[in-house]
Amino acid sequence: MLELLSLPFMQRALLAGLLVGVTASYFGVFVVQRRMSFLGSGLAHAALGGVALGLFVGAEPLYVALPFTVVVALLIAWVRERTELGADTAVGVFFSLSVAFGVVLLALKSEYTADAMAYLFGSILAVTPADLWAVALVAGATLLTLPFWERWAYATFDRDLARADRLPVLFDDYLLTAMVAAVVVSAVKVVGILLVAAFLVIPAATARLFSKTFAQMTLLSIVLGVVGVVLGLFGSYLYDVPSGATIILVESAFFLLGLLVTRKI
Amino acid sequence: MEFAVEFEDVSVRFGTYTALEGVNLKIPAGAFVAIIGPNGAGKSTLIKLVLGLLRPTTGRVLVFGTPAPKAPPEWLGYVPQFKTLDRSFPALAIELVATGIRRRWPFRIGPGEREASLEALRRVRGEELAYRRLARLSGGELQRVYLARAFVRRPRLLLLDEPATGMDVLGEADMYRMLERYQREQGATVLMITHDWEAARHHATHVLVLNRRVIGFGPPERALSDECLRRAFGHVGHPHELSFSVGSRDA
Numbered sequence: 390m391l392e393l394l395s396l397p398f399m400q401r402a403l404l405a406g407l408l409v410g411v412t413a414s415y416f417g418v419f420v421v422q423r424r425m426s427f428l429g430s431g432l433a434h435a436a437l438g439g440v441a442l443g444l445f446v447g448a449e450p451l452y453v454a455l456p457f458t459v460v461v462a463l464l465i466a467w468v469r470e471r472t473e474l475g476a477d478t479a480v481g482v483f484f485s486l487s488v489a490f491g492v493v494l495l496a497l498k499s500e501y502t503a504d505a506m507a508y509l510f511g512s513i514l515a516v517t518p519a520d521l522w523a524v525a526l527v528a529g530a531t532l533l534t535l536p537f538w539e540r541w542a543y544a545t546f547d548r549d550l551a552r553a554d555r556l557p558v559l560f561d562d563y564l565l566t567a568m569v570a571a572v573v574v575s576a577v578k579v580v581g582i583l584l585v586a587a588f589l590v591i592p593a594a595t596a597r598l599f600s601k602t603f604a605q606m607t608l609l610s611i612v613l614g615v616v617g618v619v620l621g622l623f624g625s626y627l628y629d630v631p632s633g634a635t636i637i638l639v640e641s642a643f644f645l646l647g648l649l650v651t652r653k654i
Numbered sequence: 655m656e657f658a659v660e661f662e663d664v665s666v667r668f669g670t671y672t673a674l675e676g677v678n679l680k681i682p683a684g685a686f687v688a689i690i691g692p693n694g695a696g697k698s699t700l701i702k703l704v705l706g707l708l709r710p711t712t713g714r715v716l717v718f719g720t721p722a723p724k725a726p727p728e729w730l731g732y733v734p735q736f737k738t739l740d741r742s743f744p745a746l747a748i749e750l751v752a753t754g755i756r757r758r759w760p761f762r763i764g765p766g767e768r769e770a771s772l773e774a775l776r777r778v779r780g781e782e783l784a785y786r787r788l789a790r791l792s793g794g795e796l797q798r799v800y801l802a803r804a805f806v807r808r809p810r811l812l813l814l815d816e817p818a819t820g821m822d823v824l825g826e827a828d829m830y831r832m833l834e835r836y837q838r839e840q841g842a843t844v845l846m847i848t849h850d851w852e853a854a855r856h857h858a859t860h861v862l863v864l865n866r867r868v869i870g871f872g873p874p875e876r877a878l879s880d881e882c883l884r885r886a887f888g889h890v891g892h893p894h895e896l897s898f899s900v901g902s903r904d905a
Contacts, residue, residue, distance in 0.1 A: 422743055542759035546743050546750075549734060553705045554727045554757040600744045601787055604761045 393626065398514055402632070405516045406618040408528040409576040409588075414614025415531060416569050417593035418607045422545045427477050428465065428566070430586035431484035432573045435461040437582050438487030439574065440508045441494040444501040450508065451523040454574045461487055462570035466563050511581030511633030513622065520578050527575040534568055541565055542603050579618075580633030588633075591640040592617060598647040613643055656683040656718070658811055658843035659704055664713035666699055673699040675867050677713070681860070683810075686837055686844045688854035688874075691864035691886055697847045700864065701813050704845065705732055717811065727757060731804030731842075733814040736796040741789040747799045748784040751775060754806035774806035775799070778832055793820020797829065805836055812836070814846040818853065826850075830857045851878060 393399055420429050438461070439454025446453065461483050468479040495505055507515060516524075544551040544558045552558050573585050580588045592613040593606070600606035621636030628635075661679040665672065674696040681687055689697050702708040703715045706723035717725035731754070751771040752760045760767065775781045780798040783791065791799065797817055804812055812833070818826045834857065837844050848854055854861050854874060861877035863870040863886045870882035 422740075539756070539758035539761055542761075543753060543757075546740065546745065546753075546759055547734070547738065549702075549705075549707060549738075550732065550753065552707050553730065553732050554753075555706075556757070597742075597744060602746055602749060603744050603759065606744050 393623075398516070399626070401516045401518065401521050402513045402622060403619070405521050405524045406513055406579055406622050406632075406636070407615060408524045409572070409579050410614040410618035411611050412528055412531045412572045413576050413585075413589050414592035414596075414610040415607065416565075416572050417589045417591075417614070418596065418603070418610050419541055419545060419565060420569060420589050421593040421597060422603070425476070425569070426586060426590050428462075428480050429569065429573060429589040431465070431480035432458055432462055432570045433577065433582045433585040434484040435487035435570075436574045436577050436585075437505070437508065438491040438494075440577070440582075441491035441501075441505060444504055445494040445498055449519050449523075450504070451520055451574060451578065454577070455523060455527075455571060457487075458570045458574045459567045462566045463563060466566040470559065470562075508577050509582050510631055511577065511579055511584065513579045513632040514626070516578055524575045524578075527571045530568065530571060534564065537561065537564065538607070546603075580636055581631075584633050584637050587637050587640070588614075591637065591644050595640070595644045595647045598644075598651045613640065617643065657681060657716075658683040658685065658718060659845070660716040660719075661700075661703075662713050662716070664703065664710045664715060666696070666703070666708065667711045672866060674703075674710075677868055679862070679868055679871060681843065681845070683718070683843050684837070684841055685860045686834070686858050687846065687860045687862055688858035689845060689847045689862045689864060690849065690851060690854055691869075695865045695886070697864055698815060701732075701815055701845065701847060704811070704813060705730060728807050729810045731807060731809035731812045733797070733800045733804050733812070733817050735815045736793055736800065736820060739788065739796060743788070745788045746785055747780070747788060747791065748772070748775070750788060750799055751784075751803045751806055754803040770806055771802070774802040777805055777836075778802045779828070794822065794825040797821060797825075801829065801832065808840060810840075810842055812842055812844045812846075814844070816847050816849065818848065818850060826853070833857070851883075854878065 420426060436454045436458045439457030440450040442457060443450030443453030465479045465483050468474060469476045495502055540556050540561050544556060544561060548558055576585050576588055593610040595613050596606045596609035600609055617636055617640040621639040622632055625632035625635040657680045659681040661677045664674060664677040666674040691697050699708060703710060704717060704722055706725060715722040718729065748771050749760055751774055752763050752767045755767050755770055772781060772784060775784055778798040778801045780802060783795055783799055797820065817829060821829060833844055836842060855878060858874055860872060861874045863877050863882045865886045869886045870877040
């Protein structure tokens with residue numbers, strides 16, 4: 390096992406996996422408590438448009454997908470805020486638009502279709518140094534936004550109480566949405582576009598089963614996210630199966646175990 | 655005379671719907687005001703204007719002489735309807751009380767905040783609720799926790815949206831005693847939405863009868879006059895005293 394860790398691609402995979410494991414499960418608690426799971430899924434699909442655009446213009450896909458998805462996320466938040474349309478409708482419109490955009494771009498340059506597949510299903514063992522930098526950038530931004538935890542948590546509990554206490558709830562909403570988008574993009578190489586929403590939601594949902602406070606839920610979600618990545622990654626290497634799917638299977642097993650232990654089933 | 659809240663020709667419209675129209679009102683500091691009116695009368699809109707959560711379409715709202723959205727939050731103690739609570743949010747009662755001091759959701763409660771929160775819970779006879787999950791509290795227990803959250807910052811103005819909902823008769827009487835005691839000790843002003851005219855008559859110094867406009871405002875015996883009630887509700891007696899017979903034309 391130790392010699393496995395001496396392999397550079399495995400080191401990159403593990404580091405990238407740990408960083409996205411921490412950031413995704415950290416933001417996952419807000420996604421779960423604000424009932425934004427569909428947003429996570431929608432943003433993952435929006436990332437496909439960004440990745441396709443990156444491949445089309447010959448740039449590093451994640452560096453294009455990152456601003457692209459953040460802009461889509463902000464547009465979703467804006468439409469949700471400014472119209473009477475439901476959040477799910479806003480997400481549905483923009484995620485379909487982004488996927489359609491991505492599919493058209495990939496059709497125009499069909500030689501890149503195989504590269505796009507790596508993003509659809511995830512390929513953590515093919516994480517490049519450039520991918521790792523993108524993941525580190527998002528992890529750094531997450532560190533900078535740690536002081537927002539108490540504000541986001543307050544508005545998650547009750548928006549009106551937070552607004553009555555003069556918190557800039559609208560700005561905080563946009564910032565949270567943008568950060569969720571960035572985290573989703575940083576995780577697509579690890580777990581793939583199709584599974585990234587689960588990566589965001591399952592550790593937080595499992596943590597919710599055991600937690601009495603939101604702080605406990607946040608810490609436990611991070612621990613579960615990290616353990617899921619480590620076990621999933623080694624399982625994927627040992628059995629030669631896709632890494633993203635293995636990580637999600639491990640995290641889902643924790644969730645089912647949680648349901649059993651807390652006697653919810 | 656100092657005024658806690660002043661409405662100067664305030665109207666609120668949502669598209670073509672008018673929630674409040676031409677409200678002019680001066681609420682003296684230290685008053686205990688019960689706000690009554692039928693559903694859709696604009697009672698919650700009025701409270702939201704004072705909290706600074708809503709901007710009037712026309713006119714302005716002042717809180718102790720300061721425009722409402724700029725009034726320091728420590729002046730205001732707000733008790734929302736407990737029905738708005740998201741019971742899926744994992745939280746202990748003491749954390750909710752501590753938000754009254756920190757004005758954020760506490761990741762960790764400091765010793766000073768803990769002591770102040772426990773003291774506020776003692777004040778509402780809810781110390782034993784401190785480490786219980788919010789999701790497991792009854793409506794009455796939850797209202798006491800919200801009340802403690804409002805008391806903990808020692809506000810000059812308490813705003814309560816139907817605080818007696820979910821309480822039994824004894825719990826309701828207990829809550830009014832707590833409110834009156836707080837008001838007496840702190841010299842605070844209380845604005846409370848209620849559907850209970852009798853409670854308004856017994857506990858309030860002023861009653862505001864609202865139906866999108868101010869129908870009446872003053873001491874209970876004047877504001878709860880037959881004419882005001884007829885104009886606001888279309889009838890005079892307390893709803894519980896009216897006799898209806900289902901299917902009857904008279905009803």
